Amino acid sequence: MGSNPNRSGAMTEFEVWLSRAEVQELLGISKQAIVKAIQQGKFVVQISHGNGGKQYRIALSSLPGSAQVKWIQANEEKAREFPEEYVEKLSAQARFEVARLRAPVESIGKETILMAKERQRDVELIHKALNPPPGMKKWHWIQKVAEEAGITPQALYKKLKAYKECGLAGVLKKKGPKGFKSWSPEALEYMQGVYLRMIRESGDGLKKKAYEAVLAEAKKRGWKVGSKSSAYEYLAKLNPLLEKFARGGARALDNVFYIVRQYNDLEPFECIVGDQHRFNFFVQDVETGKVFRPEGYFWLDLRTRLVYGFAVADRYNAYLMGVALRMGLHRFGKFKTCYTDNGKPEVSRYFNEIIKELNAYGMKESDISELYRTDGGYAVEAEEGEVVNVVPTREAWHRYARPYNAKAKLIERFFRSLEGILVELGCPGQVKDIAGTTEEKHLADERIKELIREGKLLSFEEFLLKVFQAVEVYNERKHYALKRSPMQELEKAIKAGFVPVRLVEEELDFVLMARTVRSVNRGRVLLDGVLYEGEDLETGLWDIPDKTRVEVRYDLYDRSRIYVIRPDGRIVELREVQVSSMKDKEKTAELIERKRKMIARIREEYKRLIKSVPSVIEYSPRTKAVLEQKKRIKDKTKEQVSLVLDKEAFEQEVQRRIELTKSLNDMPRKVELVRPSVFASKRERYKYLVDCMLEGYEITDEDRLFMKRYEEEMSLEEKVWWENYIKVYPYQRRAVC
Numbered sequence: 001m002g003s004n005p006n007r008s009g010a011m012t013e014f015e016v017w018l019s020r021a022e023v024q025e026l027l028g029i030s031k032q033a034i035v036k037a038i039q040q041g042k043f044v045v046q047i048s049h050g051n052g053g054k055q056y057r058i059a060l061s062s063l064p065g066s067a068q069v070k071w072i073q074a075n076e077e078k079a080r081e082f083p084e085e086y087v088e089k090l091s092a093q094a095r096f097e098v099a100r101l102r103a104p105v106e107s108i109g110k111e112t113i114l115m116a117k118e119r120q121r122d123v124e125l126i127h128k129a130l131n132p133p134p135g136m137k138k139w140h141w142i143q144k145v146a147e148e149a150g151i152t153p154q155a156l157y158k159k160l161k162a163y164k165e166c167g168l169a170g171v172l173k174k175k176g177p178k179g180f181k182s183w184s185p186e187a188l189e190y191m192q193g194v195y196l197r198m199i200r201e202s203g204d205g206l207k208k209k210a211y212e213a214v215l216a217e218a219k220k221r222g223w224k225v226g227s228k229s230s231a232y233e234y235l236a237k238l239n240p241l242l243e244k245f246a247r248g249g250a251r252a253l254d255n256v257f258y259i260v261r262q263y264n265d266l267e268p269f270e271c272i273v274g275d276q277h278r279f280n281f282f283v284q285d286v287e288t289g290k291v292f293r294p295e296g297y298f299w300l301d302l303r304t305r306l307v308y309g310f311a312v313a314d315r316y317n318a319y320l321m322g323v324a325l326r327m328g329l330h331r332f333g334k335f336k337t338c339y340t341d342n343g344k345p346e347v348s349r350y351f352n353e354i355i356k357e358l359n360a361y362g363m364k365e366s367d368i369s370e371l372y373r374t375d376g377g378y379a380v381e382a383e384e385g386e387v388v389n390v391v392p393t394r395e396a397w398h399r400y401a402r403p404y405n406a407k408a409k410l411i412e413r414f415f416r417s418l419e420g421i422l423v424e425l426g427c428p429g430q431v432k433d434i435a436g437t438t439e440e441k442h443l444a445d446e447r448i449k450e451l452i453r454e455g456k457l458l459s460f461e462e463f464l465l466k467v468f469q470a471v472e473v474y475n476e477r478k479h480y481a482l483k484r485s486p487m488q489e490l491e492k493a494i495k496a497g498f499v500p501v502r503l504v505e506e507e508l509d510f511v512l513m514a515r516t517v518r519s520v521n522r523g524r525v526l527l528d529g530v531l532y533e534g535e536d537l538e539t540g541l542w543d544i545p546d547k548t549r550v551e552v553r554y555d556l557y558d559r560s561r562i563y564v565i566r567p568d569g570r571i572v573e574l575r576e577v578q579v580s581s582m583k584d585k586e587k588t589a590e591l592i593e594r595k596r597k598m599i600a601r602i603r604e605e606y607k608r609l610i611k612s613v614p615s616v617i618e619y620s621p622r623t624k625a626v627l628e629q630k631k632r633i634k635d636k637t638k639e640q641v642s643l644v645l646d647k648e649a650f651e652q653e654v655q656r657r658i659e660l661t662k663s664l665n666d667m668p669r670k671v672e673l674v675r676p677s678v679f680a681s682k683r684e685r686y687k688y689l690v691d692c693m694l695e696g697y698e699i700t701d702e703d704r705l706f707m708k709r710y711e712e713e714m715s716l717e718e719k720v721w722w723e724n725y726i727k728v729y730p731y732q733r734r735a736v737c
Contacts (some may be wrong), residue, residue: 003136014086016060016078017046018071023058026067034058059266065091066472072097082133091485092476100502102331106361107504108167112359112513112562120359125149126163127362129156130689187223188234190214192242193613195235196606197690199246207235208727213616216623237545245606250599266303268493268500269335272328273472274299275411277340280419282429282448284457285314291452297324298412299338304493305479306486307414308332314466318350319514319556325354326512333500338365350515357511361503414474421477429457510563510571511555520544524577525552526565532562532574537601539572606681686710694729 018026023043034631038045044059058676060071068090071078080101087098125145132141146156168206191214197691199205218225225231278295296312297320309328311320321340328335338355355365423430429451451457458466475486482489494500518525523542524533534540541564554562562574580588673692679685689703699707714722 003214014083016071017057018060018063019054020058023063023067023078026063026070052672061086061089065093068094069097072101076101092485092491094493096494097485099335100331100500103500103502105502105504106334107507108360110507110510113360113507114565114569114571120356121149122159122366123359123362125156126159129160130163163717182224182226183230184218184223184225184232185219186221187225189609190217190223190613191231192233193610194616195238196242196246197610197613197616199243201615205235205243205246207232210235210617235492239605240545241543241602242606242609245306245602250603251655266304267336268303268498269301269308269328269332271281271302271337271339272299272308272335273302273339273411274321274324274341275415276320277415277418278316279422279463281422281427282431282451282457282464283454283460283463286459286461289458291448294460295320297321298411298414298465299324299328299672301335301415302485303411304486304489305414305482306475306490308335310467310471312467322354322512322514323556326508329503329508329512330505333502334361337363340365340367346415353515354511393496417474418467418470421473422466425466425469425473427458427463427466430464432691462481509555510553514556515555515562516552517549518552519546519547520548520550523552525562525574527552527554527562528559530559531577532564533577534572536576537598540574541566541572542598588686682710690726690727694726 020031020034024031027034037043038056038058044062046057046059048055048057060068062329063071066690072094079098082098083694085226090098113157129142129145132138142156142160143153149156191210194213195205195207195210208228211228214223214231215225217223262687274297276295276297278293280293282291282293284290294312294314295316295317296310298310299308300306301308309324309326309331311323311327313320325338340351351365355363358364419430429448433449448457478485479489484492516527518527520541523540523544524531525541526532537543544550544566548567549565551565552562553565560576564572564574566572578587578591580591598628673688675688677685679688686707689699689707692699711719
């Protein structure tokens with residue numbers, strides 16, 4: 001690829017020249033098709049002669065719009081540097097793609113998104129104050145907004161100042177937690193250490209005793225100490241992992257770390273309208289053979305009539321709305337208001353939650369009836385826009401608007417256009433007049449059955465590709481009301497000064513993810529049978545008590561990672577727990593090393609806290625002597641273990657153990673068993689008979705009958721015990737010998 005001159009040899013015009021192989025990959029066609037297109041003059045080309053003979057370089061601007069967009073998406077940095085005169089030569093799709101790449105990126109942070117839900121009023125107030133009506137002075141508008149909100153203009157100016165200096169995060173900044181101002185940091189740490197010492201040495205920690213201890217020590221050292229209630233509160237917030245370590249050491253942590261009226265005065269995407277649609281086409285599931293009509297959700301921009309985003313599935317639900325919205329936000333940038341019908345999924349908890357968080361960006365949701373609100377109620381209009389009725393409530397508007405309202409039918413007309421384009425693209429399986437007479441339905445059923453028998457129905461995946469093609473055709477086709485295509489209308493708005501606003505994709509994904517609630521179990525959460533954990537102590541849930549309920553967010557189509565909102569409001573990313581293998585020794589060693597490091601960090605923190613704290617238990621002289629004796633024996637054992645054998649001594653020890661093993665194996669196989677004259681119990685008799693059988697002695701028929709009856713009376717636990725006894729008998733016998 002290069003920006004070489006065109007065929008005339010002039011150096012005045014910029015152009016991107018592509019090799020034949022690059023064009024072949026962009027268009028997805030064969031080499032022969034490329035050559036044929038060049039011969040027919042469909043592409044602007046450069047011809048050069050080299051060692052390989054005649055070579056062609058093809059101009060990017062002469063390729064179809066979809067190929068231009070594909071190249072731009074793969075070469076974003078180069079596309080941003082295109083000269084304006086060259087951008088004008090590209091297709092409408094490509095021009096918008098370049099404009100999108102050059103657009104500013106707006107980011108506010110995930111924590112700010114969460115805070116926006118709690119302080120939605122402040123968010124709406126800021127965005128309203130920053131958008132005065134045309135012709136109104138800014139100071140007058142701010143006074144009016146402050147008066148409507150019931151606050152002083154000075155308070156509103158203060159919020160606006162914080163917004164200008166730090167963005168929305170400055171307005172929504174949480175106040176820090178109340179500190180323990182009356183406590184010295186040393187006093188707090190000493191109290192923690194005393195509490196942990198008590199747990200370690202006595203098995204339980206008494207907060208009252210820890211507080212009394214720090215009071216006594218504070219008098220000596222001049223520390224500041226707060227009230228008893230604040231001490232209890234602080235000890236209650238002590239990291240539970242430290243308590244676990246104090247109670248059971250590293251073994252205790254082992255289980256934790258286990259392996260709209262007139263739209264031309266609107267800005268693009270200022271108002272988007274969404275609705276569901278059930279296609280008049282049948283498709284067949286390849287795996288199950290099920291025949292069904294796909295359903296989808298579509299968002300349409302009122303100004304440009306562009307399809308802002310869409311999603312198609314076998315059934316319609318609220319998550320489908322989120323996926324469709326995600327497509328639009330990724331491709332076209334932020335919208336201002338989305339209008340939805342008052343159906344069940346539209347008012348679902350999931351959709352309401354994501355709208356509250358999108359409100360942090362200045363985006364909001366409203367019922368479609370709000371487009372027709374007047375002073376006296378809600379206007380119902382005829383096809384030509386004439387008001388035929390005014391109803392008092394939103395619910396009444398929904399009942400009466402459908403037969404009359406032109407704007408309510410705007411997206412319905414789009415659905416009819418989309419269905420027509422699918423027919424033009426040769427999509428089989430259409431059933432016309434689904435609401436027709438019984439005879440018409442019967443004929444439609446017969447047509448579908450015939451298509452199934454002949455194997456002509458599309459699979460769902462094939463139908464989905466057709467829908468994508470149909471949407472692209474619609475966006476590029478001349479629109480009756482606009483007198484131009486939707487993409488050309490968007491281009492017109494961009495030339496007039498419209499600038500799309502891109503959002504950080506990671507933040508968008510976080511907002512639009514599916515949501516659920518899970519309980520923490522040893523620092524991990526379980527989602528659909530898969531365990532997730534943090535990479536380290538700071539970014540995980542290791543310090544969260546078990547059974548704590550936390551909000552989990554995840555991508556329906558990518559479960560490799562999830563987000564969890566901790567009780568303290570922090571958002572952490574969790575990954576799938578790495579599973580070890582019986583054969584992959586390197587992986588097992590890596591996981592063991594990670595586990596050791598995490599336990600070591602807890603151990604070091606524990607030692608730091610108790611370092612300056614003496615023992616909290618006073619032992620008697622006799623107990624002290626016993627403990628010292630045990631310590632000396634333990635140290636002596638360590639010294640013996642730590643001795644390093646030289647090569648000669650090592651070989652002698654190996655030879656000694658080999659001979660010992662041989663002597664054990666050469667011992668007589670049978671052990672003499674003497675039958676008691678009287679057995680103390682049935683169990684003792686059964687054990688004697690089992691030993692006889694294991695040693696190879698014959699037993700009588702009477703003894704066999706006894707064993708059979710005794711085994712029938714055994715519980716499950718007893719049977720398991722005797723099975724294990726039989727398994728380990730040879731080793732016990734060898735040990736005795």
